[in-house]
Amino acid sequence: MDDLGAQEQAVLDLITGNPFAGQQDIAAVLGIARSTVAAHIVQLVNKGYILGRGYVLPTSKRMVCVGGAVLDRKYHAKKDLILETSNPVDGYRSFGGVARNVAENLARLGVDISFVSIVGDDETGRSLVRHLRDLGADVSQVITTTERPTAEYAAILDRNNDLVLGIADMEIFDLFSSSYLDRFWPHLASATWVFIDCNLPAATLAALISRKQGARFKLAVDTVSSPKSARLPKDLTGIDLLFTNHDEANTMLGMTDA
Missing domain, CATH: 3.40.1190.20 (Ribokinase)
Structure with missing residues (x-):
């Protein structure tokens, strides 16, 4: 873990061994101030080595x-489309x-x-x-x-399956x-x-x-x-x-x- 300093690595090793270790306990083992442990933990969270108080360790390859x-709606015209009136379609919806x-x-x-x-x-x-x-x-x-x-997207397609109109919210x-x-x-x-x-x-x-x-x-x-x-x-x-x-x-x- 090349992006970790020696103390960060030591803190991570202790948390890995006991995710419920307190900061004061970690400080006592390493012989450093609790505030220093807290600063290292913040950096470990920011770098993704732990997920926060708990301390929850991330799963690999996540x-x-x-x-x-979005909800997608598609309407396929059964006949030639006629504007300004109702047209029969086959409707489909998917995510x-x-x-x-x-x-x-x-x-x-x-x-x-x-x-x-x-x-x-x-x-x-x-x-x-x-x-x-x-x-x-x-x-x-x-x-x-x-x-x-x-969010929703709706598409109207003609008999040849070509897009006539698409609308999106x-x-x-x-x-x-x-x-x-x-x-x-x-x-x-x-x-x-x-x-x-x-x-x-x-x-x-x-x-x-x-x-x-x-x-x-x-x-x-x-x-x-x-x-x-x-x-x-x-x-x-x-x-x-x-x-x-x-x-x-x-x-x-x-x-x-x-």
């Missing part, structure tokens, strides 16, 4: 997905959101996965969270709010401010990989990417769409893996196709 959680999709796939693969997002205090949000929980994902860090409903993600990072940071810092998507506000993305540079985990980012890719900061230092496509990359770089 992944965290942070970002969009979506890039980060949520990744979390579900990893859970199905048996990965130790945790999901962090924000949903409304409604049946859609409760169903979405319950679905992931039933797959084995940790959803204890999902925020529930009464300020906005759970995603304002709930604007509530996921950078202030939440302090609440979640021990959870993120103790992960092996953290995956985030650009459904998060620009300020939150910038704060997380900047703060990650002092942490141990690897960071993967998905740009989601061309407009949302512009939310990433110009300086991408701290991102270990970037998922993007041609159009999204052009938007990030301020380029246009000739």
Whole structure:
């Protein structure tokens, strides 16, 4: 553990042996002040070696997905669409959101996965969270709010399966401010990989990417769409893996196709 000092390592070894050891006990064993032990523990939490008072040690190879959680609705026209009147369709609904999709796939693969997002205090949000929980994902860090409903996306497709109209209510993600990072940071810092998507506000993305540079985990980012890719900061230092496509990359770089 090259990022630990000798005393930090000694404190971690004692906590590993007895997670319920008190700071004064640790100080007595090491012959240092209790305040010094407290400072080392803060650094161990920030670096992800422990999760906080308890002291809870992180599980190995745990992944965290942070970002969009959405109800997707798709309507496939049975006949040629006629504007300004009712049209017969086949309707489908499923749970979506890039980060949520990744979390579900990893859970199905048996990965130790945790999901962090924000949903409304409604049946859609409760169903979405319950679905992931039933797959084995940790959803204890999902925020529930009464300020906005759970995000929804609806698409109308013609008989050829081409998109005619798409509408989205995603304002709930604007509530996921950078202030939440302090609440979640021990959870993120103790992960092996953290995956985030650009459904998060620009300020939150910038704060997380900047703060990650002092942490141990690897960071993967998905740009989601061309407009949302512009939310990433110009300086991408701290991102270990970037998922993007041609159009999204052009938007990030301020380029246009000739």
